[in-house]
Amino acid sequence: MMAASFDTHAFVKRLTAAGMPEAQAEAVTTMIREARDADLSQMATKADVAQLRSDLRADVSDLKADLMKWLVPLLLGQAALIAALVKLL
Incomplete structure (x- = not known):
């Protein structure tokens, strides 16, 4: 055209x-x-934005899992340390 x-x-x-x-x-x-x-061929389409949103949600989900993997043991360790210090005093 x-x-x-x-x-x-x-x-x-x-x-x-x-x-x-x-x-x-x-x-x-x-x-x-x-x-x-x-050049309009370089512009993002709705499908591109939807794919990016999906990828971002997956990345956030992975980040939450990693955070919980490290945070829970640290909090338990901190609670055990405080309990031990209280017991010593």
Whole structure:
């Protein structure tokens, strides 16, 4: 599919005829041309976002498991140490 041409000169002329300064009209025209020419194939799709969300949830779940694996023994060890210190005093 071939994209329709964009006559930048005519667009600048229409903007300046409507009262816009020429420099500003050229800047607006340049931005519109760049937006039309942008490579949309690099943009994320809903499926990409859903996959990323799924991966992130899996990573968070793994992180929770690792945290619990280390935190519970540390808390039990700390409780045993405090109990031993209280018993000694």
